[in-house]
Amino acid sequence: MAQDGIGAAMKRKEDLRFLTGKGTYVDDINRPGQAWAAFVRSPHAHARIVAVRTEAARKAPGVVAVLTGADLAADKVGILPAGWLIHSKDGSPMVEPGHPALVADKVRHVGDQVAVVVAETRDQAREAAGLVEVEYQELAAAVTVTQAVAPGAPLVHDQAKANTCYDWHLGDKAATDAAFAKAAKVVTLDLVNNRLIPNAMEPRAAIGEFDRATGDLTLWTTSQNPHLIRLLLAAFTLGVPEHKLRVVAPDVGGGFGSKIFHYAEDFTVLWAARKIGRPVKWTNTRSEAFQSDAHGRDHVTHVELALDKDGKFLGLRERTLANMGAYLSQFAPSVPTYLHSTLLAGCYTTPAIYAEVRAVFTNTVPVDAYRGAGRPEASYLLERIVDVAAREMGIDRVEIRRRNFIQPSQFPYQTPVALQYDSGDYGATLDEALKRSDWAGFEKRRAEARGRGKLRGIGISTYVEACGIAPSAVVGALGGRVGLWESAHVRVHPTGTVTLFTGTHSHGQSHETTFAQLIAEKLGIPFDNVEVVHGDTAKSAFAMGTYGSRSLAVGGSAIVQAVDKIVAKGRKIAAHLLEAGEGDVEFRDGKFTVKGTDRSKSFGEVALTAYIPHNYPAGLEPGLEEGAVYDPKNFTFPAGCHVCEVEVDPDTGTVQVVGFTAVDDVGIVINPMIVEGQVHGGVTQGIGQALLEEALYDDTSGQLLSGSFLGYNMPRAADVPSFRVGTKVTACTHNPLGVKGVGEVGAIGSPPAVINAVCDAIGVRHLDMPATPERVWRALRTARKA
Amino acid sequence: MPAISLKLNGRSVTAEVEARTLLVELLRERLGLTGTHVGCDTSQCGACTVHVDGRSVKSCTMLAVEADGREVTTIEGLAAADGTLSPVQAAFREHHGLQCGFCTPGMVMSATELVRRNPGAGEREIREWLEGNLCRCTGYHNIVKAVQAAAQTGRG
Ligand code: FES
Ligand code: FES
DSSP states (O other): OOTTSTTOOOOOTTHHHHHTTOOOBGGGOOOTTOEEEEEEEOSSSSEEEEEEEOHHHHHSTTEEEEEEHHHHHHHTOOEEOOSBOOBOTTSOBOOOOOEESSOSSEEOSTTOEEEEEEESSHHHHHHHHTTOEEEEEEOOOOOSHHHHHSTTOOOSSTTSGGGEEEEEEEEOHHHHHHHHHTOSEEEEEEEEEOOBOOOOSSOOEEEEEEETTTTEEEEEEOOSOHHHHHHHIIIIISOOOGGGEEEEOOBOOOOTTTTSSOOHHHHHHHHHHHHHTSOEEEEOOHHHHHHHSOBBOOEEEEEEEEEOTTSOEEEEEEEEEEEEESSOOTTGGGTTTTTTGGGTTTTBOOOEEEEEEEEEEOSSOOBOOOTTTTHHHHHHHHHHHHHHHHHHHTOOHHHHHHHHBOOGGGOSEEOTTSOEEOOOOHHHHHHHHHHHTTGGGHHHHHHHHHHTTOEEEEEEEEEEOOBSOOOHHHHHHTTBSSOOOEEEEEEEOTTSOEEEEESSOOSSSOHHHHHHHHHHHHHTOOGGGEEEEOSBTTTSOSOOOSOTTOIIIIIIHHHHHHHHHHHHHHHHHHHHHHTOOGGGEEEETTEEEETTSSOEEEHHHHHHHHHSOSSOOTTOOSOOEEEEEEOOSSOBOOEEEEEEEEEEOTTTOOEEEEEEEEEEEOBSOSOHHHHHHHHHHHHHHHHIIIIIOOOOBOTTTOOBSSOSTTTSOOOOGGGSOOOEEEEOOOOOSSSTTOBOOOTTHHHHHHHHHHHHHHHHHHTOSOOOSSOOHHHHHHHHHHHHHO | OOEEEEEETTEEEEEEOOTTOBHHHIIIIISOOTTSOOOOSSSOSOTTEEEETTEEEETTSSBGGGGTTSEEEOGGGSSOTTOOOOHHHHHHHHTTOOSSOSSHHHHHHHHHHHHHHSTTOOHHHHHHHGGGOOOSSSTTHHHHHHHHHHHHHTOO
């Protein structure tokens, strides 16, 4: 291992600029002559637009333009598309209403965009937005999924009968029914996976610019995947030639999924910039972000587990209502289906599984992928029902999991829900987590806490998830409208230093560091000699961006392929210089050496020769730059075990997480410091979901009650403990690095561990998230009465 | 428009500002110091934290005119003139106390005051001190470690 290569806890290349205030986020950029945009948003959950009166706003100081849904319709642009087509059980395609960037007919959620005002300054734009008069005819709203599917519910879209987008299923129903018929025990559970608001700390922002002289358009945007935004703008929303459009996503302050999507505002600033011939800038306020960033989760689920008398799982059934919100955000249809029900085997050998998922429109903000996207919902229902089953059958919680684990010898393992796991060792992560959390010594800690008047509980979850989605052909067969490969271009400079151009995007993931380590290792050059470029369609080749923990598993694999090509060409050059046969030259530690001799050429000498090809192989192109595209062969399957310990104050219902252990198998680790940081962040979001966070709507008016950091509880430093984090490694068998992905494991494994701990502490069968003091206190009171 | 003068990162600055201009707007939009960030509009995230006369202040809650005659330090003014990071900045790097970097300027400014006022602060004190600063990336674990390490040096 090189000192600064794979496995080294290198300090980050990114840090210096961020620590000294020199990062460049979109809102830090200002363009000459720029105007500002502000949006007029609906105050109603559901209302017909009777009239939009813009005269007063147009006359306000500094106003340059006011654009409405009527302008959008006249230009025949601005319909945001869905990126994934799901078919219902009966074979019919999902109902797919377009999402206009500015609506003209009726608003469908609080925060829906009705008009945009462009003015000289931000304050003038915001003030004038307040002067746009929209006359509404209010309609009854369908706010929750349960309301939306009730007979006679108001229709969000007329074409979606019973507000149903699709009614999908997966698995073998007959086999599952048969499994239940022979079960010694059936356990059922109704649970809610609470709606969340991602709240990356940087609010979304965008600047559109149009150069009349050249016809070039540029969009700076807070995006996780600038190339996809460019494709969607070119092919769908704005209809401009792709080669005349550049999308730049510079430093981006967190995403967690919420910055994957092509939002109305991205389109609108570019459209407006082209209309007025000036750059147009927009930055979201946090209050608007609550009403305009895609939300996450929001499932209402019934789950049943069939067991034999020894606690072996025989079958699992799921029935879920998944909230899509008012429109289909790009990846929304895939989240409760192929990113969710396909994970229902978990770590277990359950032979028969059947899932039914009905996606429902409601008068709420669109719901889409948020850290984990479908998989936290799977791990939660599974790890909750396994705990309930253990409790009801009197089997130890750890033992019931062990009894049902897929064993290391069973890989590759084909689940009954489409996936084939390539590798894993679930017992190993479990054992390590039990050890590190001192599971065995818990009862002593419980007794000690009781002495202090506290109820202490411990909870466990053993999860598996799927990352690095997936062979493009499979994605296509499942309804995805994109390929999910990734690109890398490695440019070796004449002096032997390297610039990597990647299609992935880093918004906290530390790609500049990890990818440099990877190249340093593979080319045997110093870490400091590698620069990583990302986030600009004018620099990197088309690729798919960052989400689903894919950057290393897919993007890193593309880097390896490109580096292999560099080495192959370098070997030809070195063989020529060394007057040896190509097959006799090996590359190791940054040197091309004639096997069995000490005759060698350094990587730098070979690079220089490639650019000054005076003595050069005949017929070989000069230069040393290679590109590669990697299309994954399968998903990767990170897995692990999380153990949570809580203390509950029985008088107030307050839950404090007093210990948290995460042992994850994320495959080969490139930088352990960065991997641990990803787990810390994911676990904290999971604790947030389990104890604090909930996007709450008034179920009559459809007003967002948790519409600021006052009403929406983000985890703060005192809400979480210091974590015990560890890894166990089984290598991924189908990508060249053996890596699996670490971005989402924390958020997937932790919520059930937390709720299992709370239930253990207060002795109840189930409690919905978030386990707020009020909920816990009420549950305790009910339990005492019973 | 009222004219104000203040000492900003050690240099005297005068500016004409509207009475309603916030300190963070003056810094970011007029003076080009974009290291100070805006993460909310309800003064709850702390991304905008700067020092005014050595105390951390959320610059979105203070009017620019209130900074008249005072000494303001932003994240850009924390490292030494030769670029040497302050002990807190260096500790954040050493302990991976930042990911996307958006909360970082506010975190560092806030932590710097704690370390100066309370050298040797323990985990609980640090977590409570940082109540006003949200981070969505790090889960706070490494931020706390960094601040603890800096606190042990006793220098902000
Ligand atoms: S910007 Fe959030 S507290 Fe100042
Ligand atoms: S590092 Fe991203 S919000 Fe703190």
